[in-house]
Amino acid sequence: MSKRYFINNLDSPLGQEFYSQLVKEDSEEGVHMATYTIDDPNKMPPKGFKKILKRCKPKLSRKKMLEECDVYVYDVASATQQDLDFVCDIFRSSKTTLEEQKVLILVSSVLTWSAMPDKVKPKVEKKADEEQEGEQQEQAEQQQKKEEAEENQEPKDDENQDQEQEQEQQQIQQQQIIEVPEVIEYVPWEEGDYKLRSASAQYSQLKDWEDMILSLQKENLKIIVVCAGLIYGKGELLFQKYFKKAWLQQPYKLSYQPDGNNKVPTVHITDLVKMIVKVSESIPESNYIFAVDNTQDRSQKAIIQGIATGVGSGWIEQNDDFFKDFTPEEMDCFRLHLDCKPSQMFVGNEETPSDFEWHCEKGIAVNAKKILQEFTIIHKLRPIKIIMESKAENMRFSDILTMISDHYRIPVINQQQIFLDAQDPNYVFPQEMLEDFTEYWPTIQEYIDNKTPAQLSEQLKIYYKVIKWRLSQNDCQNRGFILQNFPNFFEEADFIFYPNKQKLKMKKKPKKKPVVSEEEKKQPQEPVVDENGDPIEQEQAEEQQQEEQQQEEVQEEEQQEEEQQEEEQEGGPKPEDFFPESYIVIKPLGKTDNFDYNRKLIHFFGERNLDAYFIDPRKKTNHDTFEDLRIYIERNGRPYNYLQNEQELIVQYFNLQRIKDLTIKYTRKQAIQIWKEITKVKKDKRQGLVTKYTKYIQEQEQELQQVKQFPFRNYLMDFVVPVLNEGLVEVAHILPDDPVEFLAEYLYKRSLNVDNE
Secondary structure: OOOOEEEOOOOOHHHHHHHHHHOOOOOOOOOEEEOOOOOOOOOOOOOOEEEEOOOOOHHHHHHHHHHHOOEEEEEOOOOOHHHHHHHHHHHHOOOOOOOOOEEEEEEEEHHHHOOOOOEEOOOOOOOHHHHHHHHHHHHHHHHHHHHHHHHHOOOOOHHHHHHHHHHHHHHHHHHHHOOOOOOOOEEOEOHHHHHHOOOOHHHHHHHHHHHHHHOOOOOOEEEEEEEEOEEEOOOOOOOHHHHHHHHHOOOOOEEOOOOOOOEOOEEEHHHHHHHHHHHHHOOOOOOEEEEOOOOOOOEHHHHHHHHHHHOOOOOEEOOHHHHOOOOHHHHHHHHOOOOEOOOHHHHOOOOOOOOOOOOOOOHHHHOHHHHHHHHHHHOOOOOEEEEEEEOOOOHHHHHHHHHHHHHHOOOEEOHHHHHHHHHOOOOOOOHHHHHHHHHHHHHHHHHHHHOOOOOOOHHHHHHHHHHHHHHOOHHHHHOEEEEEOOOOOHHHHHHHHOOOOOOOOOOOOOOOOOOOOHHHHHOOOOOEEOOOOOEEOHHHHHHHHHHHHHHHHHHHHHHHHHHHHHHHHOOOOOOOOOOOOEEEEEOOOOOOOOOOOOHHHHHHHHOOOOOOEEEOOOOOOHHHHHHHHHHHHOOOOOOOOOOOOHHHHHHHHHHHHHHHHHHHHHHHHHHHHHHHHHHHHHHHHHHHHHHHHHHHHHHHHHHHHHHHHOOHHHHHHHHHHHHHHHHHHHHHHHOOOOHHHHHHHHHHHHHHOOOOO
């Protein structure tokens, strides 16, 4: 760039893009100047810039701008009334003399045309003489036709003639009443029509700023207003919410307002900066330039459809609830209707082609993938691609799977789900695979149920192609996926995650001959002709078709050989974009520690720098297992992906730990309470036994005291002597061998019944 630029508000989106364009040129010393939105004395000038001017020092800024800058760029989106008044005062002052050519560029918006209707194509007025001559010729022709008709007709009665005359008069009256409506043609507005522009009330200030800048007149000063379309690209400003909703597919269908037929001019921010540079380097004659892309279909509906197809689900609808979080200014932009023509300076024509290098010439719909790539880089978005394997599926494995899927907003895909999605009308299934898929599905279902490896066949080729198709959809490409217990064999992984175009090539089926009816056979058939128009026989035509097919096959083989040679030179085949970045193996939740690993599959990914991560969730809660897996998945950095902030995750983790501790504390307290109750019951039981035994002892002691109170002789006479006499009487009667032992036993037996007696 040969010019020295002054950029007002370098920290604005347009200023940042301008800076990225300026720093591409390697310059040892800075030559450009700028201001920031807020003066900061601690900020140093960035690369390529000589000085950052301060608004608090207007005299110094004025001097530096006039002496050391050639082009002054002001953007109405970030400028203020004070900024524009300042630059106008500089050039209106009589003390200001410009010895060199200066260019003042105001970057405006198409919203200054928001109140403009469609431009009607002007009519081409015919000359009066030509109109009269045409009318006379028409009358002469009509009169001649009538005379000829009368001569050819036979003479009729007077009554019939009167009726015909009345009918003719009625027809003439009807022709006079029926007026042919004029066809109104509309044409795009051109930049030369800028004096006719009209803005709505809320954007009248922008138009006033344009008029204020255009009113400046100074020798060696060129004023240019660059009227930019709605800006998109580099992270998105106006269309950010659309891209975010499409990227998340929340909601599934994007919406347009109100009927989507309004024409919305747009421009990529990179193209806008290039246009500004182009205008400053090659100064045009016109003071007003349309900076819009060369989109063929500018309708709002086509733009939204392009975003939905390139980023989201591919579906759109009319839904007012979609715009709940949109600001009134954003709604005004999407409702804008302006059909304008791009400047010839950027698009050129057949006679004078333009040398302008476009970044997104055909707009959002055609360049949605390129814009998405910029969007993901700036917002730090990347897909999370995971394989999760577990031999024993149960509720805990499903819960962990659901937690990861919900956290990263990625779909869970298994073998059955892939083919359900292929049959889902929400997905656009390729027509070339539809017939084969319908035909081979029963065989593929048998292969999935058997869970045993099989040799590559036509059925498995369509099977792998359908899987590749599902993993290449926008939701998997943008956000990622979780493959649940799939692939099962290393052969499947090789066919899915690597191109393998030659191996997965389908055999061409013989074309079915169309059924020709007897009537069609009877009809004469048109002869087949060659390029020169000479007739060709049917056999020759079939031979030509076969030769063309053979040539196509040879060309495909040559292309595949070239691709293989390139891959060998680059160090081997490159994997598909959906090659996984995390491989998780969850151990079974049973009591055994031994289970069969899929060693071949682990070895396959290990050779490709993807080591399996083994985790045992038996001694962990679901949340602890999720945290371990999250740390492993984010080992290369945590993507933005509109996820929860790490600080929020930390707070959530501590809240769960607190709940867990409170639960443990409550459980322990409850256990202590139950133990106290059990201890109290046992203590009460023991106390009852002690009370019972104490009472019995007391009764025994009382009886003993009563016995002790009697005289001993009286006690013997009352209780012992009678029993002893009875014992002696028994001895005298029985005469035992041992009288003493017999008497002792007798007294002992009687002592047991003393209480009863």
